[in-house]
Amino acid sequence: MQHQHILAWLGDVASDLHSIRHDIHAHPELGFEESRTSALVAALLQQWGYEVHTGIGKTGVVGVLRNGSSSRTLGLRADMDALPIEEASGAAYASRHPGCMHACGHDGHT
Structure with a gap:
């Protein structure tokens, strides 16, 4: 995918990606x-x-x-776990689980 196509695709899906992140943030789960x-x-x-x-x-x-017949591999890794911390951000998408929140960005990594 060329650079311009990637940027266009990101523009198309940005709202969906924000919604997914907010959903994960609102529903944190420990490791x-x-x-x-x-x-x-x-x-x-x-x-x-x-x-x-x-x-x-x-x-x-x-x-x-998989894309084509190349034997090349690219690996990406992301954490999904939250921390046992009470959220006090007041954000509309704040944790709905008392004593548990995404405090270190794992909701964004995922």
Whole structure:
């Protein structure tokens, strides 16, 4: 995909990506308890055409996107877990789980 196409695509999906991030932020889950988050990630990856493998290390998700016949591989990794901290941000998408929040950006990584 050329640079201009990537920027155009990002412009098209920016609103959706913000909504997904806000949803993940509002529903934080501690490490190895990310069942809702991993199900959401798996469903989105499948929707976007990825081959999806779930249950990796309990709640992990792997998405594989194949393009052509190249043997080259690129790996990306993201954390999904939240922290046992009370959120006091007041944001519309603030944590709905008392004592648990995304305080270090994992909602954005995912």
